[in-house]
Amino acid sequence: MTTPLNYRHLYYFWVVAKEGGMARAAARLDMAVQTVSAQVRLLEQWLGHSLLKPSGRGLALTEAGMAAMAHADQIFQLGEQLPAAVSDAVSGGGMRLAVGISDGLPKLVVRHLLQPALQDPRVRLLCHDDEFDRLLADLALHKLDAVLSDRPVPLNPNLRLYGHKLGDAPMAWFAPADMVRRSKRPFPECLDDLPVLLPTHHAAVRASLDQWFERHGLRPRITGEFEDSALLAAFGRSGMGAFPASRWSHEELLQDKRVRLLGETPEVQEHFHLISAERRIHHPLVQQLVEAARQAPH
Structure with a gap:
């Protein structure tokens, strides 16, 4: 042609x-x-x-x-997006960053991962929380600049998408303070005595947690399963049961006097990925996210 x-x-x-x-x-x-x-x-x-x-x-x-x-x-x-983009540029409204957040991804972790792109106060951040597959479809149609996920990009020849590893975070277990005081056994055996809250199988880390229970011979009494990690932690903080959280959520949880750290499980890790519609990323804010992850200590 x-x-x-x-x-x-x-x-x-x-x-x-x-x-x-x-x-x-x-x-x-x-x-x-x-x-x-x-x-x-x-x-x-x-x-x-x-x-x-x-x-x-x-x-x-x-x-x-x-x-x-x-x-x-x-x-x-x-x-259709062109007029708004030009208007933002002319008005000095800053740069727009539209990010899809895979459901089940811890919200405190999302804040940590996005922080490098938010140093400029003029950045306009748009976050869309949805199921992983629907976010990938929106990304392929360029409705989103990137997707944050706890799983890598799937092998699908119909979707020209590219994955960028952002990092890993080991898990630890927290429980309401009064439950910790009443517990007689050390961690992790105490999880057999406590009610336990878990992420649903929407979260990639759930499979690793189930395998960890098996390795330690634990049969926990699961009293709640949550797709939203913030909701899981909220119910744990309110006294419903022990719950896992990634390292990047620890600082905030340790400041909450209602909960106590039960123990750490470095062999169970959450993995975080950024998915883009381009092999070579052109959006400067998405570039900042990937570059900051590469330079961060792991």
Whole structure:
């Protein structure tokens, strides 16, 4: 292909695909059906593949059309963000950083991981908490600048995403102070005597915790499971039971007189990853996060 892509042709195809038919697309564009159809045919000729096929009373995407639509979605969604980005730059509103936070990731850890990018008070941080797979889909569509997760990027040829290791944090166990005082056995055997709170299997560390129980022959009485780590710690602090927390949460927990440190489990670690849609990161704030993680002691 020697001629550049005609984005007007791509836009007409995108609208047709969104509307599911030529007539509805023409009505939305306030154009003649023949004109829209001709523009889409020119795009198909440029690509060398049919993008649409009849489906009932409308049109459906071919395999080539689905591939083209995925790219068109990214292109025009980025276009919708352009006015706001330019306005922010001109007004001196600072740089925007949109980060997806995988559910189950400890919120105190999130604050620790994001801190290097927040030194400039003009930074505008947007955090979206959601399921891991949905965040990856938003990242692939460039709705997010990066995703923070407790698991690496999955091997999926349909998603061109790249993982960057941010670090590891060993776990420790905390319990309400009155429970610690009543406990007669040392750690970790005391966990068999105490009610225990755990993250659900949404959190990658749950599997490591279950394996650690098995290795130590522990059969804890689980009284609560939480997808949200902040909620887990809140119930633990209120007296519901013993609970695990990563090293980067320890400082705040140790200042809380309602809880006591039971013991540390350095062999159980949470792993933290940043996932981007680019192999070479261009967003300067995302670059800061990765660089700070590389320089931090582990």
